[in-house]
Amino acid sequence: MNEFLIYSIIAGVVIVSSLCPLGCIVLWRRIPYFGDAIAHSSILGIVLGLMLNINITIAIILVSMVFAILLILLHKEAISDILIVIFSYGFLSLGLFMIPFIISNTQVDIFSYLFGDILLVDDAEIKLSLICSIFVLLWIFFRWKKLLLISINEDLAVVEGINLKRINLEFMLITAFMIAVSIKIVGVMLIAAMLIIPSTAARNLSTSPVQMLFFSIAIGIMAVSVGIISSYMIDSPSGPSIILSSLMLYVLSLIFKSKRA
Amino acid sequence: MKKKLFLNCNNISYKRNNNFILSDISFKLHAGEIITIIGPNGGGKSTLAKLIIGIIHPSHGRIIKKNDLKIGYMPQSINLNILVPITVKKFLSFYGNEIFSADNIEKILEISSVNNILHKQIYCLSGGELQRVLFARVLLRDPELMILDEPVQGLDVSGQKKFYSMIDQIRSEFKKSVIMISHDLHTVMSSSDNVMCLNKKVHCSGMPKEIKSDKLYQNLFSTAGTEVISTYTHTHQKK
Numbered sequence: 499m500n501e502f503l504i505y506s507i508i509a510g511v512v513i514v515s516s517l518c519p520l521g522c523i524v525l526w527r528r529i530p531y532f533g534d535a536i537a538h539s540s541i542l543g544i545v546l547g548l549m550l551n552i553n554i555t556i557a558i559i560l561v562s563m564v565f566a567i568l569l570i571l572l573h574k575e576a577i578s579d580i581l582i583v584i585f586s587y588g589f590l591s592l593g594l595f596m597i598p599f600i601i602s603n604t605q606v607d608i609f610s611y612l613f614g615d616i617l618l619v620d621d622a623e624i625k626l627s628l629i630c631s632i633f634v635l636l637w638i639f640f641r642w643k644k645l646l647l648i649s650i651n652e653d654l655a656v657v658e659g660i661n662l663k664r665i666n667l668e669f670m671l672i673t674a675f676m677i678a679v680s681i682k683i684v685g686v687m688l689i690a691a692m693l694i695i696p697s698t699a700a701r702n703l704s705t706s707p708v709q710m711l712f713f714s715i716a717i718g719i720m721a722v723s724v725g726i727i728s729s730y731m732i733d734s735p736s737g738p739s740i741i742l743s744s745l746m747l748y749v750l751s752l753i754f755k756s757k758r759a
Numbered sequence: 760m761k762k763k764l765f766l767n768c769n770n771i772s773y774k775r776n777n778n779f780i781l782s783d784i785s786f787k788l789h790a791g792e793i794i795t796i797i798g799p800n801g802g803g804k805s806t807l808a809k810l811i812i813g814i815i816h817p818s819h820g821r822i823i824k825k826n827d828l829k830i831g832y833m834p835q836s837i838n839l840n841i842l843v844p845i846t847v848k849k850f851l852s853f854y855g856n857e858i859f860s861a862d863n864i865e866k867i868l869e870i871s872s873v874n875n876i877l878h879k880q881i882y883c884l885s886g887g888e889l890q891r892v893l894f895a896r897v898l899l900r901d902p903e904l905m906i907l908d909e910p911v912q913g914l915d916v917s918g919q920k921k922f923y924s925m926i927d928q929i930r931s932e933f934k935k936s937v938i939m940i941s942h943d944l945h946t947v948m949s950s951s952d953n954v955m956c957l958n959k960k961v962h963c964s965g966m967p968k969e970i971k972s973d974k975l976y977q978n979l980f981s982t983a984g985t986e987v988i989s990t991y992t993h994t995h996q997k998k
Contacts, residue, residue: 525842561914649843650850650881657812657832704844706882 506616506726509624510740513680514696514718516634519711520673521697523638526649526707531579532670533690535586536677541566542613543678548600555609555623557605558681562674565589570667575732614685614737616726623682630679634672638711641665646707685737695744696721702751717747765828765904765936766811768917771820773806779808782960784801786953788904793930793937795967798957804940805867807957808906812940830903833893835909836942841882848877848891851899864899870928871895872921887918894922898929904936905929911941 524532540558547557571583597608638645644665647655656662677689684692700713725740766788773781781803788794790927796804809815811822812832851873868874871891876884880897890910894896897905911919929935939951955964956976963975 526839526840528842568939646843646845649840650845651834651837653809653812653834654832654837654896656814657830698842701842701844705846706849707843707845710844 500730503727503730505624505728506619506736507723509616509619509627509724510683510726511719512624512627512631513683514692514722515678515715516631517676517680517693517699518696518714518718519638520634520676520701521693522710522714523645523649523669524673524709525697525701526646526695527669529579529582530690530694531582532673533677533693535582536562536565536674537681537686537689538586539589539593540678542589542596543593544608544686545593545596545600548747549596555626555679555682558678559675561589562678563671566670566674567667570663570670572684573701610685610735611681612686613735614681614683614688614740616729616736619682623679627679630676634676637668637672641668645669673724683736684740685735688737688741691741692718692721692744695741695748699748699751701750702755717744717751721747761943762791763825764789764794765825766821768811769821769823771822772816773803773810773815774818779959781853781957784957784961785962786964788936788938790903791844791930791934791936793926793939794953794955795939795941795951796955796957797941802958804957805908808832808908808938808940811906825903828904829900829902831897831900831905832954833890833897833905833907835911835912837889837893843882845881846874846877846979847884848883848890849967851877851896867898870925870932871898879944886912887914888912890922894925902935904938906938906940908940910939951957 521533524530537562543558543561544554546552546561547554550557565585568585572581615632644660646712647658648660648662648665652662677693680692681689696717697710698712699717700710703713704710723745725742726736728734728743729736729739764787768786771781771784772779784807786794796807798804806815810817811824811946812830846970851868865874870878871894873888873891873895876888876892879888881889890912894907894910897907911922914922926937926939930937935943951967953964954967954970954971956962963970963973965973
């Protein structure tokens with residue numbers, strides 16, 4: 499097999515290993531729009547990165563973090579869908595508004611950020627993804643019971659001594675960070691799908707939260723592998739190819755679920 | 760012997776958007792006591808529970824709790840997310856196991872009648888089953904004070920009787936203090952040490968029998984002069 503292909507699949511596998519478990523938590527917390535919102539806000543990060551001539555991944559991470567912190571600061575009791583949508587489109591519009599000012603002095607292909615291109619991922623970014631993924635998995639491990647209880651009922655969690663605000667902040671920052679790191683592979687437009695589809699498919703197959711986490715990783719890895727190989731073979735953009743693969747796996751999970759029922 | 764003071768609510772008020780949800784609420788709770796708070800929907804009962812737990816904080820006044828008072832809370836309703844696949848057993852195992860001995864765990868599961876549904880997914884439970892599971896979870900935490908928000912909501916009369924009998928049993932066997940909240944103005948446990956009628960402020964309070972004949976209570980909550988309150992008494996049949 500082509501060495502480059504293996505290299506790309508490794509990058510994808512590293513990312514989905516932490517992105518899919520985060521997706522499970524996003525589903526449990528009932529904030530499916532959050533992934534989309536962070537992705538939209540990252541357009542502003544890309545534009546600012548190009549304008550200020552700084553590393554684009556770092557710019558995306560910074561803007562996503564600011565987005566997550568604003569959401570937490572402005573909403574006191576819980577994460578609000580309405581605030582997520584307002585800020586998401588605010589950041590997106592600001593980014594799009596600024597594009598004409600940078601378009602003349604840049605050679606960067608914005609299309610590849612929108613729909614993902616594994617060709618853009620370099621060695622340093624794979625190492626960064628690996629470190630981030632290990633960190634995210636460790637965070638989930640240490641916060642597991644708290645995350646689960648908050649997902650079931652926030653009031654119960656608070657009375658049992660869980661600092662809801664702190665866990666929410668950590669969760670949003672980590673998810674924003676991981677989405678920002680993953681954008682080059684899956685793309686701004688489709689990253690939320692990668693967060694939600696494998697975890698929803700995993701839900702159809704699972705009877706326990708741990709099982710759901712592992713199934714989501716397995717489905718994510720299959721989707722990335724099939725997506726990248728097909729993208730290489732037919733020269734399609736990597737993002738849509740990965741998402742279409744995960745969609746097929748989701749349909750299979752639905753069939754499995756209906757047969758089991 | 761003087762009972763230990765667990766909770767002292769001193770003139771507490773709570774405002775939201777410049778509207779008083781609660782005003783000037785004062786009461787004390789001692790070890791082993793049961794307080795029943797009754798009142799219409801929107802009267803501020805759940806808000807009071809949240810203030811005591813510490814989820815929200817009073818706008819005025821103070822809530823003084825015994826140092827390290829361990830509170831168990833059974834919420835009014837939990838909005839179950841069917842996307843979290845979790846069994847009753849797993850849901851109950853988050854805390855209790857570390858606190859109770861194996862004997863007590865068995866006993867609590869038996870008292871709350873959840874041992875036959877341990878392997879069910881929580882989102883598949885009926886209303887009554889869910890109430891029992893939430894109650895078992897509160898007990899497994901071994902709290903000194905249990906706050907039960909509308910614990911018999913959604914239960915039929917026989918389910919309510921079973922639940923009140925469970926509370927009586929828990930009180931006699933585990934010596935817990937209980938704050939029970941109900942919007943059902945007609946049934947109050949006779950074993951309550953104090954009944955508080957709450958509608959944004961405390962309108963009247965006292966023993967269940969006293970409340971029954973309290974004019975303020977009747978004016979506030981009665982409909983056409985019929986008996987407005989009945990008490991549930993738990994009795995053991997003699998063999």
